[in-house]
Amino acid sequence: MNSNTRLQMILADTPIDTVLPAIAQLNLPNWWLAGGAVRNTVWSSIFGNDCGLGIKDFDIAFFDIEGNRSQELAAKATLTEQFPHDEFDVKNQASFARWRLGSRPYTSTEDAITEWLHTATAVGVRLNTQGQWQFFTPYGLDDLFDGIIRPTPAHTHNVDAHNKASGFLQKCPNLRLA
Numbered sequence: 001m002n003s004n005t006r007l008q009m010i011l012a013d014t015p016i017d018t019v020l021p022a023i024a025q026l027n028l029p030n031w032w033l034a035g036g037a038v039r040n041t042v043w044s045s046i047f048g049n050d051c052g053l054g055i056k057d058f059d060i061a062f063f064d065i066e067g068n069r070s071q072e073l074a075a076k077a078t079l080t081e082q083f084p085h086d087e088f089d090v091k092n093q094a095s096f097a098r099w100r101l102g103s104r105p106y107t108s109t110e111d112a113i114t115e116w117l118h119t120a121t122a123v124g125v126r127l128n129t130q131g132q133w134q135f136f137t138p139y140g141l142d143d144l145f146d147g148i149i150r151p152t153p154a155h156t157h158n159v160d161a162h163n164k165a166s167g168f169l170q171k172c173p174n175l176r177l178a
Contacts, residue, residue, distance in 0.1 A: 003141040008133050010045045011038070011125065015086070019058055022082050024127040026075050028062035028090075030109045032124030032136055035059030035089075039120050042144055043172055051172035057087035061124070063109040065094045110136055115154045117161045120144040122152055143178070150178035 001009075011017055016037060023033055040053040058079075064071065075090040093112035096105075106112040109124075113136060116122040120143045124136035143150050149168055151161040168175055 003137070003145070004133075004135045006145070007042070007123075007125070007135060007141060010042050014041050014045075015055055016041055016058075016125070019079070019083060019086070020125070020127050021131070022079060023058075023060055024129075024131075026078060028060070028071075028075060029064045029067075031060060031062035032109055032113060032126050033058060033060055034113050034124035034136070035061075035116065035121050038123050038125060039118075039144060043120075043147060043175065046145065046147065047172055047174045050174055053168065053171050055086075057089045060088060060090045061093050061109050061112055062090070063093045063106070063112075067092045067094060069095070110138070114138045115152060117151060117155050117158065117164055118143075119150045119152055120148065147172070147175040148178050149175055 016033065020033060023031065037055045037058045040055055043053055044051050060075070069092075072090045072092055076088045079088045079090070080086070093106045093109050096112060106115075113122050113124050119139035122138055123141065123144055126134050128134050139152065142148070149165040151158060151165075155161040165177060169177070
């Protein structure tokens, strides 16, 4: 079984599988569900009760060079109405550098996800227009499946990456630092 198939099998019948169709219906340009929801769902599946990492929120990244914050807020409101017990973080990666100091402008959603803090977090999933799963895994899935916390190349010496890794280890002691 290839890595993408394994990832899809792990995410099937989870909250991710439930929210993906609703996110797809928003028709956000070049969107991906990525980040902690995907990572923590996989780690909880692999490490079971020993892993206390759950879904804090659903990180939805998209790219619309013409877009503005109202697009993000409308998408978040729609999803919150459908899933009132869940949190959604919807961000247009085209405007990210405008409001996050020190960030460089991104050229695509994939460009942005590639620069997220850890390789196991830089994993995106979405449904295409036919409802088929698609995957964006710029660093592969080995670190995610093996429970390895490794900063992405852009964050090798970033104190935030180190601090987040410490938090992961406290909640899920079976993880390992790269």
